[in-house]
Amino acid sequence: MTAPAPAPMDPLTLEVVELIGTVVARYYEEYDTAAARHQLTGAQARVLGLLSREPMPMRRIAEQLKCEPSNVTGIVDRLEARGLVERRPDPADRRVKLAAATETGKDTATRLRASLGFAREPLAALSEHDRATLRDLLRQMLG
Amino acid sequence: MTAPAPAPMDPLTLEVVELIGTVVARYYEEYDTAAARHQLTGAQARVLGLLSREPMPMRRIAEQLKCEPSNVTGIVDRLEARGLVERRPDPADRRVKLAAATETGKDTATRLRASLGFAREPLAALSEHDRATLRDLLRQMLG
DNA sequence: CCCATTTGCTTGACATCATGAAATATCCAG
């Protein structure tokens, strides 16, 4: 069994974990909703977001998404069919196909980022000082 | 780094959003990994976690998961086929089927919770006082 | 240079998860 010994967890830590769970749920919800407004699934939106910054080989997309490369084929297929992404040959390696966002795709990605309500709404409840504290705590948490 | 903000968003807020994104990514990764150790998918683990606390109608599971009830049928089917969950009639309403975790299911849920490294590792970096501050900020954020 | 191996991508078969429409059984208000 790989199951580690059940560590005793104090109520405070337990509550923080639960709160983080809620944040995670709300984050995903907002992300999917924003994607749906542009007729995209969550996975498609993530890939488009990646490619809007710079073209990249299919292989690297799979690494970023932590999934199999064969999966990326389909996602890029659908984005390509809608003119948001295109495949280009890599001059340095003819095996590689570089996926790149088209102008339309970049536009969509930009509008998608802008429509992500998560950034504004929940954080608006916090003062500047509180946001700074939150940032420091999260930084520390993530090491 | 994130592309230039399309909407006016101050750098502090932007950084907090990005940190939350990182937390979310790590959280999902750990959750799926922990679930996989018990031969469960993420959705199955979530449902089992819900039912390990108390039995509940299919309808309510769908609400918690924010998905269609027809979807829950399949997930509970698979959990039931493995003896982790069972369907019981609701004595108060014969339309309703209560899904309940079996003893085996509760065991699995407990071990799953215990193997969730996310609770211990990142939060261990924070002092008791910091955890309390983080809890308060998250509470405020979630309204 | 040659060939075996590795690497990048695609394809196919299959399971899970999500939606929506339609069917069935039950509840409830009037």
Added chain:
DNA sequence: CTGGATATTTCATGATGTCAAGCAAATGGG
């Protein structure tokens, strides 16, 4: 008692995920 709402399931469909097999191209040892 009847008509409309509710709870669940089934079916069709599509997106996402895995894995194994296949092809093309790169790479490295002899």
